Amino acid sequence: MINKFDSVLLAQKKFIYHYKNMRWAKGRHETYLCFVVKRRVGPNSLSFDFGHLRNRSGCHVELLFLRLLEAGALCPGLWGYGAPDSVGLCYSVTWFCSWSPCSDCSYRLAQFLSQTPNLRLRIYVSRLYFCDPEDSSAREGLRMLQRAGVQITVMNYEDYFYCWQTFVACRQRVFKAWDGLHQNSVQLARKLNDILQPGEAEDWGDAFELLGL
DNA sequence: ATTTTCAAT
Numbered sequence: 001m002i003n004k005f006d007s008v009l010l011a012q013k014k015f016i017y018h019y020k021n022m023r024w025a026k027g028r029h030e031t032y033l034c035f036v037v038k039r040r041v042g043p044n045s046l047s048f049d050f051g052h053l054r055n056r057s058g059c060h061v062e063l064l065f066l067r068l069l070e071a072g073a074l075c076p077g078l079w080g081y082g083a084p085d086s087v088g089l090c091y092s093v094t095w096f097c098s099w100s101p102c103s104d105c106s107y108r109l110a111q112f113l114s115q116t117p118n119l120r121l122r123i124y125v126s127r128l129y130f131c132d133p134e135d136s137s138a139r140e141g142l143r144m145l146q147r148a149g150v151q152i153t154v155m156n157y158e159d160y161f162y163c164w165q166t167f168v169a170c171r172q173r174v175f176k177a178w179d180g181l182h183q184n185s186v187q188l189a190r191k192l193n194d195i196l197q198p199g200e201a202e203d204w205g206d207a208f209e210l211l212g213l
Numbered sequence: 214a215t216t217t218t219c220a221a222t
Contacts, residue, residue: 031219
């Protein structure tokens with residue numbers, strides 16, 4: 001018999017392996033996306049769905065998520081058609097992804113969101129995907145997502161803790177941080193901040209120059 | 214200092 005929670009929840013080892021935020025995440029040729037969907041009708045906001053996805057057959061996991069949205073599988077009534085009571089329906093999606101989106105996924109997500117103003121998306125990422133070169137298109141993609149109203153955040157201890165409780169078959173086992181989790185998270189958050197607020201460093205430089213420092 | 218990355222065999 002299929003138990004919902006055996007299929008919906010992630011195995012502990014899998015979660016740790018794929019979400020570890022080490023700088024050199026060797027061999028992670030998969031990307032996981034854990035999501036929570038909340039649905040708001042009027043003043044009430046309710047958790048509607050949750051689960052996880054993995055990239056498959058050359059398709060990035062973000063695009064799989066988009067496909068599910070387009071098929072009406074995750075946020076029914078998102079476009080207002082269907083039942084009359086779906087008018088004014090809002091959804092908010094929060095996802096936790098082991099990699100940040102590539103430029104193409106960012107572009108498609110931004111496009112999708114521009115057509116669905118009643119969908120809010122918040123993205124937490126464990127590691128930054130191809131973001132080392134300052135002029136990388138992945139960086140530009142993240143900025144585009146931000147302009148599309150997406151909040152992008154690097155996962156910290158509390159986020160991993162939350163994911164462990166929510167998406168992992170943890171069987172009462174408390175989440176145990178790996179070595180360097182906090183440091184890596186702080187470093188990645190700083191990098192993401194640089195990506196999303198370009199020019200700030202120069203502004204500081206200018207400020208120091210003005211102050212004669 | 215350098216290492217990897219939603220594979221390709």
